[in-house]
Amino acid sequence: MTALHGPTVLAILGMGAGTFATRAGGYWLFSRVRPAPWVSTLLSYVPGCLFVSYVVPAVLAGGIKEWVGTAVALVTVRLTGSVIWPIFTGTAAVWLLWVLLR
Amino acid sequence: MSVSATTTSPVLFTRDGFMRGLRASPPLLIGGLPFGLVTGLTAGAHGLSLLEAGLMSALVFAGSAQLIALGVWTAPVPVATVSLASLTGNLRFMLMGPLLATWFDALRGWRRWLTLFFMIDHNWAMALKEIEAGRRDAAFLLGSGMPVWGVWILTTLIGHLSGSLVAAGPGHPLFFAALATFIALLAPMWRGRGDLLPWLAAAAVALGVSRLMPGTAWHIVAGALAGGFTGLLCEQAKGRSA
Numbered sequence: 001m002t003a004l005h006g007p008t009v010l011a012i013l014g015m016g017a018g019t020f021a022t023r024a025g026g027y028w029l030f031s032r033v034r035p036a037p038w039v040s041t042l043l044s045y046v047p048g049c050l051f052v053s054y055v056v057p058a059v060l061a062g063g064i065k066e067w068v069g070t071a072v073a074l075v076t077v078r079l080t081g082s083v084i085w086p087i088f089t090g091t092a093a094v095w096l097l098w099v100l101l102r
Numbered sequence: 103m104s105v106s107a108t109t110t111s112p113v114l115f116t117r118d119g120f121m122r123g124l125r126a127s128p129p130l131l132i133g134g135l136p137f138g139l140v141t142g143l144t145a146g147a148h149g150l151s152l153l154e155a156g157l158m159s160a161l162v163f164a165g166s167a168q169l170i171a172l173g174v175w176t177a178p179v180p181v182a183t184v185s186l187a188s189l190t191g192n193l194r195f196m197l198m199g200p201l202l203a204t205w206f207d208a209l210r211g212w213r214r215w216l217t218l219f220f221m222i223d224h225n226w227a228m229a230l231k232e233i234e235a236g237r238r239d240a241a242f243l244l245g246s247g248m249p250v251w252g253v254w255i256l257t258t259l260i261g262h263l264s265g266s267l268v269a270a271g272p273g274h275p276l277f278f279a280a281l282a283t284f285i286a287l288l289a290p291m292w293r294g295r296g297d298l299l300p301w302l303a304a305a306a307v308a309l310g311v312s313r314l315m316p317g318t319a320w321h322i323v324a325g326a327l328a329g330g331f332t333g334l335l336c337e338q339a340k341g342r343s344a
Contacts, residue, residue, distance in 0.1 A: 003151040007179045012154065014185030015171055016161035019192050024218045026196025027206050041337055042330040045300050046193045048291040049329025052301045053308035053322045054170055055284050060309065066278065073282045077289040086289075087136050090282035095275040 065101070069094035113208030114239045123225070123245025130224045130246065131253045137165045138254050140279045141172070142261020147277055148175040152262050159258040163219070163251055166287060167191035169280050174319035187319040190326055198226050204233055205240035213240075220247025299336055304329030 029035075059070050073090030077083070138159070145155035145168075162168050170191045171184040199206070199218065206214050217240060221229075225246040232242055268276065291297075308325030315321065 001151055002153040004153060004157075005151075007181065008150060008154050009157070011171075011179040011181045011184050012158045012161055014181050015158065015167065015188040018185045018187075018189035019162050019164045019167055019195075020219060021189055022192040022195040023199060023221055024215055025199075027199030027203060027218060029196070030200040031203055031207065038334055038338075040197065042334045043193055043197055045297075045330040045333030046190070046326050048288070048293070048297055049300055049304035049333075050170075050191060050193075050322060050326035051166075051284055051288040051291060052304040052329065053325025054173065055281065055288055056305040057309050057312040057321060058173065058281055058284075061312075062281075065275070066281070069278050069282065070285055073285040074289065077286055083286040083290065084133070084136050086286035087140065087279055087282045090285065091275065091279045094278040098275040 065094050065097045068097060111238055113205055115209060115213055115241045116239055117241070119239025119241035120245035122239065123242040123247070124249060125245075126228055126242075127225075127246045127249040130222075130250050133224070134165070134250060134254060135257055137283060138257025139261035139264070140283050141165055141168050142258035142263075143265040144169060144172045144261075144277065144280045145258065146262040146265035147274075148172050149177070150175075150262075152259060155262045156255055156259050159255045160251075162188060163222070163254060164188070164192050165254075166284070169283060170319065170322060173280065174322075180318060183319045187322055190323050193326075194223075195221065198223075202226065202229055202233065202243070205229070205238075205243070209240055217241075217243050220244050220251060222247060222250060225250070296333070296336065300329040300333035303332040 059066055069090045072093040073086035076086040076089040080086075141159065142155055145158065146152075150158070158168060167188040171187050174180070174183060174187065199221065202221070206218065209217060220243060225243055228246060229243050232239075265276075268274075292301075304325040307328035308321040311321035311324045
């Protein structure tokens, strides 16, 4: 419950440092040097592409349950425009198939 | 990049500004609830203790980066990979910070860096509106960010505890929630047809790298960069033909 493992704590500290570096580093860096336009353009594509890079291999590594769950989540986003409902409907769909196919 | 001060009134850091931020935070708290629960649940599934899960949310305070890191969490923990994944996952902050420079420039010492720590997507957008409206109290960012941070830690702990209550083993459908969260966050990022080629490039490179280096997070970094460069090349090609 309250265990602290050395490598885990080290990883958490690294993640904290990496994240703070983006929060403070962008302000710190760009208050000294003006970013070249191409840097801003490149960075503007990073968030979407980062999520794609996470989602696509993860979905393809799954099976029929995960593919149906993904489709249900996408349809829910489309219908509701919400970023919260797809979490519930997608997970519920996977859970339902898990129960049915067991 | 930075917004220069157009008025001569000084930027403040007061209790009133903090309270103003506090009053603006309730909608952000509700919106963040499911993400904290999913993060706590996923952290527990990857063997993090309750204390470690809480510590991660307290020190990192960035949901998507935490979920990405947990998605590639193996034993032993790849410390460099998850740190780099957090940095890459939050690159947008590097572009967001400079737009609030009017406020940060005026803060001294710990106030500046502490306020930067509490900058998240939503209160950043609110702060931008504050600046546009001519309000000059930087404590607004702290007041609107701190409650979100507290609830973020609390929901992570609740998510972790509920995971151990369900005693969900690996492969339990509950863990699809982490992936569903990403799908939900990804969909609104689509800005139009200009994103098609960059997203395809990101997907292809990420798939290839995940096959070559299974169990690491390098495919996320590689895919994000490949997509970024593809977007850049597309815009440059368009600029030349126009």
